[in-house]
Amino acid sequence: MDEVGLLFAFNQSFFTVIRCFICSLVAKLLIKIGVIKKNLAKWLVMFLIGVFTGVIAACIGITVEQLVSLKVAVLIKYINKCVDNDCLYIPFFIWLSMNIVGVLIAGALVVFGSPVAAGSGIPQIKCYLNGVKIPNVVAMKTLVCKAVGVAMSMSAGLAVGKEGPMIHSGSVVAAGISQARSRRFKSLDFKLFKYFRCDTEKRDFISGGAAAGVASAFGAPVGGVLFTLEEGASFWNQNLTWRIFFCSMVSTFSVNVILSAVHGHPGDLNYPGLISFGRFSNLKYDWYELLVFILMGIMGGLTGALFNFINRRITILRQRFINNRLSKMLEVVVVCTVTTIVAFMLIYFTNDCHSMKILNSTYDVETEKYQVQFHIMDSDGENVTMLDRAYNPVSLALFFICYFFLACWTYGLPVPSGIFIPSLLTGAAWGRLIGMLVNSMVDDTNIDVGKYALIGAAAQLGGILRMTISLTVILIEATGNMSFGLPVMLVLMMAQWVGNMFNKGLYDIHISLNGVPYLGWEAPPMSAKIFAREVMCAPVITLHTVEKVGDVVDLLTREIHNGFPVVDELEEDEQLEGNHGRLKGLILREQLSVLLRHKVFLKVDDMNNIPQHLVDEVSQKLTLTDFRDAYPRYPHIEGEGGGGWALDS
Amino acid sequence: MDEVGLLFAFNQSFFTVIRCFICSLVAKLLIKIGVIKKNLAKWLVMFLIGVFTGVIAACIGITVEQLVSLKVAVLIKYINKCVDNDCLYIPFFIWLSMNIVGVLIAGALVVFGSPVAAGSGIPQIKCYLNGVKIPNVVAMKTLVCKAVGVAMSMSAGLAVGKEGPMIHSGSVVAAGISQARSRRFKSLDFKLFKYFRCDTEKRDFISGGAAAGVASAFGAPVGGVLFTLEEGASFWNQNLTWRIFFCSMVSTFSVNVILSAVHGHPGDLNYPGLISFGRFSNLKYDWYELLVFILMGIMGGLTGALFNFINRRITILRQRFINNRLSKMLEVVVVCTVTTIVAFMLIYFTNDCHSMKILNSTYDVETEKYQVQFHIMDSDGENVTMLDRAYNPVSLALFFICYFFLACWTYGLPVPSGIFIPSLLTGAAWGRLIGMLVNSMVDDTNIDVGKYALIGAAAQLGGILRMTISLTVILIEATGNMSFGLPVMLVLMMAQWVGNMFNKGLYDIHISLNGVPYLGWEAPPMSAKIFAREVMCAPVITLHTVEKVGDVVDLLTREIHNGFPVVDELEEDEQLEGNHGRLKGLILREQLSVLLRHKVFLKVDDMNNIPQHLVDEVSQKLTLTDFRDAYPRYPHIEGEGGGGWALDS
Known part of the structure; x- marks a missing residue:
């Protein structure tokens, strides 16, 4: 493999072989040094x-x-x-x-x-x-x-x-x-x-x-x-x-x-991530439980589809009616107020009046066994203690309903907001409820309802996001338990299948609501019958290999296209309708801008007959570095700097 | 997206639109049922x-x-x-x-x-x-x-x-x-x-x-x-x-x-795989240890390269001198005898004469903490007990040397043999030695030498196989420990880099020694200068769109190529040297065989003027099923059934 460079030389004289060998060695060495340097830089950056x-x-x-x-x-x-x-x-x-x-x-x-x-x-x-x-x-x-x-x-x-x-x-x-x-x-x-x-x-x-x-x-x-x-x-x-x-x-x-x-344990390395599901001491499961898990996956798919449906409606309403800054800020305040009131109500009414809990999801996640946990404050003392793990089913159901709709309303608000935790929390709530139900039915004290909470969380997440491979691995890694991989996988599979019968995943819904021209994994079923000419702009705007500066500037200011095909001038007998000339390549708006900015053009009398030495001279004005320096915000055609069509940041 | 099938119909009359809509619906439904059926079958097969x-x-x-x-x-x-x-x-x-x-x-x-x-x-x-x-x-x-x-x-x-x-x-x-x-x-x-x-x-x-x-x-x-x-x-x-x-x-x-x-614990699910590294209770590591790990990675790369070098030499010798069945069987017996003698010697001489160990790698791997373990038999009783974890450095070193060369000799023998376990065992041996060395230097009783054995095993494996991503994940999953991922990764990275300076990975060596035309990830450095015509057979053997049966049979028996380009007949004025006609497609030997076997040909007087209805008739003789039935052992051109050029099994 190393001697490939020599293939040329086989029919040549001995001398040429030697020269060729040395040349190829030197070239390989130079390439190697360059590659190594760039490679090391890549590792360093990563x-x-x-x-x-x-x-x-x-x-x-x-x-x-x-x-x-x-x-x-x-x-x-x-x-x-x-x-x-x-x-x-x-x-x-x-x-x-x-x-x-x-x-x-x-x-x-x-x-x-x-x-x-x-x-x-x-x-x-x-x-x-x-x-x-x-x-x-x-x-x-x-x-x-x-x-x-x-x-x-x-x-x-x-x-x-x-x-x-x-x-x-x-x-x-x-x-x-x-x-x-x-x-x-x-x-x-x-x-x-x-x-x-x-x-x-x-x-x-x-x-x-x-x-x-x-x-x-x-x-x-x-x-x-x-x-x-x-x-x-x-x-x-x-x-x-x-x-x-x-x-x-x-x-x-x-x-x-x-x-x-x-947290005061340097070297312990027990905090691999922000979220922690805690260590599950015992995640055994019986055969019949796999069936329950699959049903929970279907449940997750259904509730996920409902979540996505409601959130899509809310987002459409929001896009239509809440479109200035003041109303956006107002909505944020309203949602916050409602969330606080609901939390207060939940705490107030699901307990007797002497004690009080503060619902706070941010704290809950850090705790063990993925339970929805409330901080209680005993009226007697000042200690913040945790509720026993055996929650009241009523408060769990109430929490699920309230949190489900609050999360649905919140995602899409103009605040930074992740959907993972809300999904996990709602899922854990109904998962725990199902666990209690199973527990009361089979009368086996060995069943850990925390396990069901975990499966519920996975099902809810899968039903909303419809991610599969990475989500399975994330949940396996976050729980640190290999043997629970199969149930998690089955649940995510079911949630995805069931959810996909109704609508798309939440991220895809938001991508399409934002009008992003995102291309999915597969082409739409009947798209084999569509031709490029049916979806492209007509007439096609082409450039020739030699163009006037004025025409290019004119074109860039007039059209919003991001790239233009460059074609050969047609002979007279070829000028039929729909024939735009032979394609030479594609030039991007940003490349044209850089060319214009660096004045890489000539003043000539006859456009069809430009001396080669002038072309060589002008093309030396520009190097790859100029394009790199301009990246990613290429100069605007109307002047210096930002804004407008420069799509990238 | 769903209405894409209708794009055609926009300019048509209302009636056509309706018909088109129904057609597209039916077509989509049929496609969907077919897809779902095939999809379910795929899941079932998996x-x-x-x-x-x-x-x-x-x-x-x-x-x-x-x-x-x-x-x-x-x-x-x-x-x-x-x-x-x-x-x-x-x-x-x-x-x-x-x-x-x-x-x-x-x-x-x-x-x-x-x-x-x-x-x-x-x-x-x-x-x-x-x-x-x-x-x-x-x-x-x-x-x-x-x-x-x-x-x-x-x-x-x-x-x-x-x-x-x-x-x-x-x-x-x-x-x-x-x-x-x-x-x-x-x-x-x-x-x-x-x-x-x-x-x-x-x-x-x-x-x-x-x-x-x-x-x-x-x-x-x-x-x-x-x-x-x-x-x-x-x-x-x-x-x-x-x-x-x-x-x-x-x-x-x-x-x-x-x-x-x-193993008598149904439902426990504690045996996820054949190999088990045991649970490491404590895999903490200090900063300076990362440095030691990196050095161990380099060591792994060096010993791995040595292993591959020796194994390559042995394999070449084996290919040259051991090429009949008897000599192959003989070599197997010789290796087995030597292995047994070495094991016996090791056991006999590294211990006093009253007790005796039986070296048996197959048992060792199942045990905890990935140590090279010997079964001892006390001469007094009949109990098989395990050695204490603090091995004698001399026996470890002896084991490493013997096992390294034995494994090197064994891989490539005509017996089914994996290289993972031998690599892991040799690596664990020298890793443990290094651990003991570090232990004696820093005087910290907290250091677990089992950790060094694990790193040594990873380094040796990485140095021999040069796998990276999957090997890291396999080791993380097999040890069940996330936080030890970074050291394992660093070690594998170093072992791969160092090893690649000397030779290729063991699998790649064996692939190229077996003369398999395997294409690597990247083209050889100077291959940009080679043209297809320099590596292809000349003259090019082409077929025309219409050929005589006798010519095709003749061609298939004469040539060993697996596929033939089909070209248009050239006009007279185009018949220049090196111009083989316009490419219409490629037909494979197996497709030709199936065509011949099903007698998909015609008897005509004028080859250049065949009536269309005859062509249609003859092409109906063959369906996709015929090709599927023939797969993967297509009929041999010289008769029915097996052997010869049908490359696949």
Whole structure:
């Protein structure tokens, strides 16, 4: 294989063979050095992406934790004062106002800062990985708004999670590090990894960032790799996958090191991700239980489809009626108020009046065995204790119904909000109910209802998101239990099949509601009968190999197309209708802009007869670096800098 | 998306629209039913593949276990008699003869039964997944020889493992089930899954089988999926990957259920795979240890490269000098004898004369903490106890050296033999030595040398095989420990890099030594300068759209090519040198054979002017089913049935 370069030389004289051999050796060496350097840079960038994503995840996790415990501390004080003096409205209003401050910050960051930071960000990243760039989706500003915003909206007690936003954050980190400069601060250009300044390289790194996000959110590095494969890959790229895996692994490790240190057990490495399902000591299951699990999968598919249906309706209404900044902020406040009231009501009415719980989903997830847990405050003392695991079925059912609709309303609000945690919580609630039912039927005290809560959570998640491969692996890794893989897989399979009978997954619904031209895995069934000419713009706008500068400028300002076919001039006898000339290639708007900006054109008398030396001269004005420097925000045709048609961030 | 079929109708009258709509609905429904049926069949086949692979894995595991314990029981009896009477040669010769009987069976199955069943089978499966079919590689006979043979060669105490052969077995199971008939027994045609009788479908199922093999061997379903992706995939196929995952999961589950039941704990599900590294209670590591791990990775790369170098030399010598059946059987017996002598010597000399150990790698792997363990028999009693974990460094070093060279000699013998276990054992030996060294240097009693044994095993495996993604996941899943993922990954990375500086991975070496035309991931560096015409046969043999039967038969018997380009007849003025006519397509030898066999030809007077109705008539003689029935052993041009050029099994 190494001597392939010599194949030419076989029929030549001995001397030529030697020369050829030396040449090929030198060439190979040079190529090798270049490849190695670029390769090492790729590994370095992936390492940095992993570390930074892990750090951000840890920061978000710690911030939420601190803010919530602060909030709880304040509330405890007032409740203890008021529960005997019959003035419980005081802590309620304190609670409400604290929450509203939180969502106002989160909402303002999104509405006034970066609208693309709303929601989980996974649909946007999915689009990006599939080649559809949404403006600003990987801008630094988005990262700031997303990270701070999600910490705020979570602390404010909204029915949101921080896992989706982490995936988005990881992607932005990847874009930032691989490009090593900020568009906003033009002087901030480290010129480190210049050769990564093109779409394909950047996309590869963003895959790594997304995987690192998953890895740090769930402590699931393999799940992260499979997430990017499931959502973004068309080809299997061995080396890239290996680098992405490395990035995920580093990210999990970073989160682990930081969280372990913060929680006072440095070196323990027991916090692989933000979310923890706890260790299940005993996940045995009997044969008949597999049947129950499959039924729960169907249930998950049905409730998931219902969730998606309602959320789709709400999103359509929202797009139609809530379209200025003020009304957006107002809706955020309304949702927050309703969430707080519901939480207060649930706590107030599902218990006797002397004790009180504060519903707080952000805390719950961290606890063992994935139960919906309430913080209770005994009116007697000041201790925050946890409820016994045997919940009251009524309060579970109430929680399920309220939280289901609240989550449905919340996802799509202009605040950073993940859908993983709400799905898991609602699923865990009805899963636990089913577990209790099974328990009372079979009369076997050995059954752990926590197991059913886990299956319910998986079913609900599968029914809403319709992800399969990566979700299975994420859940296996997050629970740290291999032998429970088959039930999780069966449940996700059923949930996906049943859900797909009714509608698409939540992310796909939001992608199509946002009007993103996303191409799915398979072509629509009857599309074999459609021809390109039926969907393309007519008439076709072509460029010739030689064009006047004025015409090009005119074309770029007049048309919004992003690329133009370049064709040969037709002979006279070939000028039939529909014949546009022989295709020479495609030139992109951005390439034309760079050419114009660097004045790579000539003044000649006869356009059909340009001396070659002039062409050579003018083409030397431009190098690959010019395109790289311009990437990704190519100069606008109407002047310098930003805005307008430059689609990418 | 659903109304795409209607695009044509927009400009037509209302009536046409309605008709068109109904037509498209009916067509869609029919397509849908067909798709669903085929899809369900695919899931069913994958399920069956998973179950059968799991059953075979469990059978092999149990057989080896039973045979070895039988052997040990016999030996104990004689040793207890002889250790005082100074007649230790008696148990030695009993041991030797038992081993020789074992390898004779294994060798005979391979040499006289199915030569392709030799070795691990992973190189062959890798070739198959990449489109290069080796004769008989997925034949039923191969499965029988492989499964029985590996049980025999393992019981005989050779330095082999059963993991590679399991992957091969899974693939054969997949081929058998998906085709639902046996070539050998022609009457045995279940006609179940007829539409899977083509190369692409069969290959998909074989991917599933290989994954199921990995999953059942290591208890690593995710690792199995990634194994097939790493070794076989060029594209990312969402649905196929999900089905393969399902197949792996079912396979792990089956092994688990059977082994748990056999070991007396039904429902416990603690035996996910054949191999078990045990549960590591504490895999904490310090920062400086990461450095040691990286050095161990380099060490693994070096020893792995040495292993591959020696094995390559041995294989070349073997190919040259050992090429008849007798000499092959003889070599098997010689290797077995040497292995037994070495084992006996090791046991005899590394301990005092009163006690005695029997080295038996097959037993060792099942035990906790991945140590090289010896069964000791106290001369006083009859109890088989285990050595304390603190091994004698000298015996470890001796074991490493002996086992390294034995494994090197054994891999490539005509017996079914996996390389995983020998690699893991040698790596664990030197890893443990390094652990002891570190332990004595840092004077920290907290360090678990078992951790170093694990890292050493990973490094050795990575250095020999050069697999990365799947190997990391397999090791993570097999140890059941997430937080140790980063060290394992770093070690595998280093081992691969260092090893690749010297030579290729063991599987690739064997693929190229066997002369398989396997195409790697990347083209050789200077291949951009080679043209197709320089590597293809000249002159090009073409067929025209109309040919005489006699010419075709003549061509097929004369030439060994597997496919022929079909071209248009050239006009007279175009007949230049090197111009072979306009390409119409490619026809394969197998397609021509089927055409000839079904007599799909005409007797006409003028070849250039054949009436259309005759063409239509004759083309109705043949349906897709005829090709499917003929698959994969198309009729030989010289008569009915087998042999010769029909490359596939």
